[in-house]
Amino acid sequence: MNSLEQQSWQSVHDEVLRRIHTREWKPGDLIPKEVELAEQLGCARATVNRALRELASEGFLDRRRKAGTRVAAHPVRRAKLDIPVIRLEIEGRGQKYAYGLLFSERRTPPPEICANLGVTAESDMLHITSLHLADGKPFMFEDRWVSIAATPTILDADLEKISANEWLVLHAPYTRGDIYFSAVNASAAEAKVLRTDPGTSLFLMERTTWENQTGITSARLLFAPGYRKHSAI
Amino acid sequence: MNSLEQQSWQSVHDEVLRRIHTREWKPGDLIPKEVELAEQLGCARATVNRALRELASEGFLDRRRKAGTRVAAHPVRRAKLDIPVIRLEIEGRGQKYAYGLLFSERRTPPPEICANLGVTAESDMLHITSLHLADGKPFMFEDRWVSIAATPTILDADLEKISANEWLVLHAPYTRGDIYFSAVNASAAEAKVLRTDPGTSLFLMERTTWENQTGITSARLLFAPGYRKHSAI
DNA sequence: TAGTGGTCTAGACCACAGA
DNA sequence: CTGTGGTCTAGACCACTAG
Numbered sequence: 001m002n003s004l005e006q007q008s009w010q011s012v013h014d015e016v017l018r019r020i021h022t023r024e025w026k027p028g029d030l031i032p033k034e035v036e037l038a039e040q041l042g043c044a045r046a047t048v049n050r051a052l053r054e055l056a057s058e059g060f061l062d063r064r065r066k067a068g069t070r071v072a073a074h075p076v077r078r079a080k081l082d083i084p085v086i087r088l089e090i091e092g093r094g095q096k097y098a099y100g101l102l103f104s105e106r107r108t109p110p111p112e113i114c115a116n117l118g119v120t121a122e123s124d125m126l127h128i129t130s131l132h133l134a135d136g137k138p139f140m141f142e143d144r145w146v147s148i149a150a151t152p153t154i155l156d157a158d159l160e161k162i163s164a165n166e167w168l169v170l171h172a173p174y175t176r177g178d179i180y181f182s183a184v185n186a187s188a189a190e191a192k193v194l195r196t197d198p199g200t201s202l203f204l205m206e207r208t209t210w211e212n213q214t215g216i217t218s219a220r221l222l223f224a225p226g227y228r229k230h231s232a233i
Numbered sequence: 234m235n236s237l238e239q240q241s242w243q244s245v246h247d248e249v250l251r252r253i254h255t256r257e258w259k260p261g262d263l264i265p266k267e268v269e270l271a272e273q274l275g276c277a278r279a280t281v282n283r284a285l286r287e288l289a290s291e292g293f294l295d296r297r298r299k300a301g302t303r304v305a306a307h308p309v310r311r312a313k314l315d316i317p318v319i320r321l322e323i324e325g326r327g328q329k330y331a332y333g334l335l336f337s338e339r340r341t342p343p344p345e346i347c348a349n350l351g352v353t354a355e356s357d358m359l360h361i362t363s364l365h366l367a368d369g370k371p372f373m374f375e376d377r378w379v380s381i382a383a384t385p386t387i388l389d390a391d392l393e394k395i396s397a398n399e400w401l402v403l404h405a406p407y408t409r410g411d412i413y414f415s416a417v418n419a420s421a422a423e424a425k426v427l428r429t430d431p432g433t434s435l436f437l438m439e440r441t442t443w444e445n446q447t448g449i450t451s452a453r454l455l456f457a458p459g460y461r462k463h464s465a466i
Numbered sequence: 467t468a469g470t471g472g473t474c475t476a477g478a479c480c481a482c483a484g485a
Numbered sequence: 486c487t488g489t490g491g492t493c494t495a496g497a498c499c500a501c502t503a504g
């Protein structure tokens with residue numbers, strides 16, 4: 001299988017993946033060291049390194065100094081999940097986006113928000129609820145708390161025109177975020193806003209983001225019935 | 234901000250990220266080219282390249298030959314979602330894993346499975362339903378179709394002992410997969426299996442995987458009430 | 467067609483963890 | 486200690502694409 005032609009790190013990547021898929025190298029097996037592979041495949045070690053590094057980050061390989069590189073025993077595959085601004089997600093479906101601010105209030109947060117963001121109950125926060133629509137139909141209901149200490153300029157934003165979701169993406173980059181996906185039965189109020197029936201199963205996304213150690217915002221995003229979030233591996 | 238000390242690609246990564254976060258470089262801005270940055274930061278271009286490449290894959294930068302590198306206008310953040318074997322997910326929570334095969338049958342697939350996998354209605358497939366338990370309680374109900382043409386050896390697997398989920402991970406590596414997350418109301422049958430009430434909102438994960446162009450398996454994973462899938466950015 | 471990122475190389479040194 | 490991966494470098498050529 002050796003070749004004398006010019007190789008790229010992707011060729012190496014694919015070749016190694018092929019050997020894993022054909023079970024030439026089985027889960028748990030030790031594979032040749034970088035120098036050997038480079039020789040076998042006729043390329044520089046750096047090239048092999050790049051390929052193996054990618055494969056490790058994709059979950060196919062376990063690499064440890066001195067111990068060498070092994071085929072992962074339990075390939076924990078890592079899916080990629082794009083988190084775009086809601087507007088772009090809707091427009092990406094070829095639908096018309098609209099947005100309405102339902103409610104905005106400056107106040108101290110309830111206990112669960114304090115717990116999420118790690119702030120005190122006396123924090124100065126903005127509480128915003130809004131509705132995002134696709135082709136005129138309710139698409140997602142957003143219930144968000146924003147720390148004013150962390151992003152004071154949000155008070156100047158016109159949240160009638162730009163959603164908090166989008167404003168934050170543009171003005172408050174975060175360093176770290178948590179997302180939880182789950183399913184809940186619609187409450188009476190939620191059903192009314194999303195124009196569905198109470199008890200209907202709804203897809204819920206809860207996001208909290210931080211800038212370093214400072215909590216910025218915590219949001220509860222409730223999607224209209226039928227929503228499916230896609231991800232690829 | 235320049236320094237004479239030894240730099241690593243991570244320092245460059247962090248420094249660029251800092252400039253983005255402090256809005257020294259704003260969304261849409263063109264940033265210095267690799268050679269210039271390398272000079273400024275006192276390292277080799279390859280080092281800068283590695284840093285910027287990572288930042289681009291994280292969604293912070295847009296890079297195009299000749300056009301240069303820009304701060305992403307709409308940072309589509311890419312969350313990492315680990316897709317482990319169910320057993321490991323449960324054991325990772327410190328709970329005891331158990332598994333029961335409910336049903337197994339060799340037959341031709343229904344239309345929706347054909348559509349998912351891109352196979353014909355006459356395909357030879359294995360249809361398996363099973364229940365995964367955590368600490369003795371129903372955790373996830375799995376309804377899976379496996380292409381026998383793609384993975385003939387699954388007929389030799391003892392699916393009473395090892396779940397199809399785990400067997401496939403070990404024996405049928407895939408090159409590509411789709412995942413859809415959604416929320417559904419429990420049917421009467423589903424409620425009974427998961428020991429909950431009909432209509433309860435359940436988290437649903439639908440996965441289809443391919444080896445190159447060949448469909449391997451399509452599964453419907455229905456989680457017990459209260460399940461939350463976590464992801465981090 | 468010229469400018470920018472994408473990649474490759476050969477060699478070097480370092481850092482970590484096995485034995 | 487020693488072997489392995491992790492990273493850096495300087496230089497080179499290539500590939501894509503904006504102007």
